Amino acid sequence: MELLGKNNLRRRALTLREQLDASYRAEADAAIFRVIAESAWYREAPIVLTYVSVDTEVDTRAIIARSLEAGKVVAVPRCVRGTKTMAWHRLASPDDVRPGFCGLDEPANDDATLLNPAQVPAAALALVPGLLFDDAGYRLGYGGGYYDRFLAEFLGISLGLVREQQRVDSLEALGACGALDIPVSWLATEEGLAAATIL
């Protein structure tokens, strides 16, 4: 297998994602929404920590709306550039986000909605984005290391959201796995839930 390195693979994965058929994306995203909504982790989670999807990312807008309607706490990330960490803010409405860092939709920097990481229960569910995911749950992101830093501390269930066409066997075999990369525990795809395999 050709060793591409993370940055080359990132460019290719971004192109691949943008070239996915819009109707495939819509169908896959609707199926991923159902897979999440029906999972016991989601149903039992009092709090969902999710990215806010932009562009051709797997859609999370529907799950944000559904979770708020169901009375769950929904928290979304605001990137803190200096430390490359994410601050999580509770949303009162799906519309509580504005264009911010790097074209992402982000919550306001407001202490009143800031979530104290120590208060995140183990039953929390994190929905994790990625350009590619492999069978071990490793992900290729946009390259800030934001989610690696988050996952290193997070004690809840981490679920990678990925369309089947964005899965690869092994990022390590592609030369795109680093020592600090943290895998998610499970993947949600349009085919169902998949446990990350231990290599």
Ligand SMILES: Nc1nc2c(c(=O)[nH]1)N(C=O)[C@@H](CNc1ccc(C(=O)N[C@@H](CCC(=O)O)C(=O)O)cc1)CN2
């Ligand atoms: N919707 C969504 N939100 C998300 C993520 C995501 O993948 N999707 N992230 C997933 O991790 C985090 C953001 N990760 C990012 C990592 C790098 C760059 C980026 O383009 N960096 C530029 C410039 C950096 C700068 O200006 O400081 C670069 O590296 O060249 C953007 C976002 C948090 N929020």
Ligand SMILES: Nc1ncnc2c1ncn2[C@@H]1O[C@H](COP(=O)(O)OP(=O)(O)OP(=O)(O)O)[C@@H](O)[C@H]1O
């Ligand atoms: N826990 C950590 N502590 C310090 N540095 C880290 C940590 N995790 C990742 N990094 C560094 O962050 C940089 C970006 O990591 P990587 O390329 O894995 O990002 P990514 O997972 O694709 O991006 P993102 O999480 O933002 O989507 C790397 O230089 C990596 O060494």
